[in-house]
Each structure stands twice: as C-alpha cells, then as structure tokens.
Amino acid sequence: MTDSSASTDDLEERGKAIFARMRDHPEPGAVGPSDEPAAAAPATDPTPTEAPIRVLPPLPRIIAVANQKGGVGKTTTAVNLGACLADLGYRTLVVDLDPQGNASTGLGINIRGLQASMYDVILSDVPIEDCIEASSVRNLFVAPASLDLAGAEIELVPAFSRELRLKQALAEVRDDYDYVLIDCPPSLGLLTINGMAAATEVLVPIQCEYYALEGLGQLLRNVTLVQKNLNPTLDVSTIVLVMYDARTKLSDQVATEVREHFPEKVCKIMIPRTIRLSEAPSFGQPIIAFDPTSRGAIAYRELAKEVSGGPA
Ligand code: ATP
Ligand code: MG
Numbered sequence: 001m002t003d004s005s006a007s008t009d010d011l012e013e014r015g016k017a018i019f020a021r022m023r024d025h026p027e028p029g030a031v032g033p034s035d036e037p038a039a040a041a042p043a044t045d046p047t048p049t050e051a052p053i054r055v056l057p058p059l060p061r062i063i064a065v066a067n068q069k070g071g072v073g074k075t076t077t078a079v080n081l082g083a084c085l086a087d088l089g090y091r092t093l094v095v096d097l098d099p100q101g102n103a104s105t106g107l108g109i110n111i112r113g114l115q116a117s118m119y120d121v122i123l124s125d126v127p128i129e130d131c132i133e134a135s136s137v138r139n140l141f142v143a144p145a146s147l148d149l150a151g152a153e154i155e156l157v158p159a160f161s162r163e164l165r166l167k168q169a170l171a172e173v174r175d176d177y178d179y180v181l182i183d184c185p186p187s188l189g190l191l192t193i194n195g196m197a198a199a200t201e202v203l204v205p206i207q208c209e210y211y212a213l214e215g216l217g218q219l220l221r222n223v224t225l226v227q228k229n230l231n232p233t234l235d236v237s238t239i240v241l242v243m244y245d246a247r248t249k250l251s252d253q254v255a256t257e258v259r260e261h262f263p264e265k266v267c268k269i270m271i272p273r274t275i276r277l278s279e280a281p282s283f284g285q286p287i288i289a290f291d292p293t294s295r296g297a298i299a300y301r302e303l304a305k306e307v308s309g310g311p312a
Helices: 005-024 074-087 102-106 118-124 147-155 162-171 190-198 216-229 249-261 275-283 295-308
Strands: 061-065 092-096 140-143 179-183 201-207 235-242
Touching (some): 061 074, 061 190, 074 092, 074 179, 074 201, 074 235, 074 275, 118 147, 147 190, 162 190, 190 216, 201 249, 235 249, 275 295
Parallel strands (some): 061 201, 092 140
C-alpha cells in the first residue's frame, strides 16, 4: 500500500465540510434509527459496473478488523462476516482482542466461566487452541476475551517481542482455518498493534455518520508504521461502509467521499442501519441465526461473498 496519509487528511477535511453543511441545513424527517421493514434489496454502490474487480488474496487470510473510533461496527462486522464466511463453508476463527469481550458474548460464549482466554495466550504463552471454543454456527470458532485483557496493554509494555505475541500464537493454528478475523479494541495501543502485526490484511468499518472520517488518517499512518517495522506485507484491503441509512443524504455523501478516495478498497455492499443487527448480540447469536431473512443478514451474506469471492 502506498502512503495515503496526505490524501486522507484531505478526506477528513472534506468530511468535516460535509458535516458542517449538514448541520447548517438538517434534513427533515431523517433522524432516529431505521426500523426493520420486510427485507428489501440491499444497498449497494450505485455504479457497481465501474468498480474495479478485486483480486482475492490466497487462503488462509488473517484479517484485523480495526478502527480506533469506538462503536463504529467492528465487532458487529467481525461476528457477522465471520458467521457468513463460515456459512459459505470456510473454516473461520474470530479472535476477540477486545477486553469488552463483545465478539465472544455476541457468539454465545459465557466470558465469566472461561478456563483460558486471549489474556492467557498473549501474556502467558498458553497455546491458542487451549482457549478456542466452537460457536453455534458450523465452521465458526471463537478465541474469547474477557476483562482481564485490559491489563495486557500495560503488562505487555516491558515484555519481550510484545508486538508479536498474537502472530506467534496464531502461527500454530493458521493452517487449521481459511479465515481468521481479529476483532480489535477501539484504540491504537499494543493490542491493536498485535492484531495488525499478526494479520495479512486490515478491514476498516466506516460508519456512514457524522465524524466518520475523523481519525482515518491516523489509522492509516499507524498501518504504515506497522508495515515499516513489523509486517511489510500488511494491506488495508477492505473498507466496509456500515450503518448506512438510505433516508439520509449524509450517508450517501460519506459513502461517495470514501469511494472516491479508495475506489478499489470499498465493498459494493453497504451494511444498513437496522435494529435487528443491534438486538442479535444480546441473544448470543449472529444475525444469520437470529433473523436469517432480515436486511442485516442479507447484507452480511453479500459482504461475505464479496470478501471471499463466493462459497468455499
Ligand atoms: P467498540 O469500539 O466499542 O468495540 P465497535 O466498533 O465494535 O465498538 P459495535 O459494537 O459493532 O462497534 O457496534 C456499536 C453499536 O452499534 C452496538 O450496539 C451495535 O449493536 C450497533 N450496531 C452495529 N452495527 C449496526 C447496524 N448496522 N445497525 C444498527 N446497529 C448497529
Ligand atoms: Mg467492538
């Protein structure tokens, strides 16, 4: 990947200008969460035929789902893309690298009763296979996290090869999986660096909302740092537009801006903002189990096809 920080700063500036315009001229009737009507055709790039064809990297693919902004859909994307890849027949592992443990609980794991977790893997060299648990979806496995992982950011500071702990742990199992999705925490600290050092690719979810583009330059600069120092072949391969609300001009403007900057990275499918996607985690289920015909389920299935090229 080339150093795109200059153009990303420009993107952030243009993003701020859009938000200022929208603030001064709000759209009538375009507030509040969208409801869940009968499944409609998923929102896609309005000009899909002009989008470049993606060249798919070889398996196994290890994808860090990262964005230091909080609440932008990292975990929702890791869990649901993971479930849909598994449903397509790919053996898939979701690694929960966030002390909040949301990816683990969202896949039905009780994080209070864990024998071993990612904390033990990162800090105590426990083999990752000792903490991996099966989920309720065939082919989908989870390496769970719990709150003690929060201490890892500090405990890792003096540790030997502290940035490469996850990479070393995954080396033992990478051939057992087609896809490994790493759910990173909302920071650019040592856990996220471990995620990026272990990954072959970075997937960035971008919310089609106010201030979505803020911090994107910093994220890409950090990826460049990881490339230079730890992982030269790391690639920001995929940008996914999430929480898309077709009723707002802002959603479309953010999507258009991001596509103009990263035409070859942005997925055609956009994940809609839907209540069902936010309800599923409290039932410990990915959306394809919780509500298989919902718009969110359809969109994440499409995303899995786009990311993988189709069934295994
Ligand atoms: P954090 O930075 O805290 O780890 P995150 O980036 O992992 O957050 P999520 O936890 O996936 O973000 O999502 C934040 C909130 O938004 C959650 O309550 C989630 O259920 C909800 N959410 C995510 N995607 C959607 C969507 N497409 N439609 C509606 N709600 C969504
Ligand atoms: Mg999260």
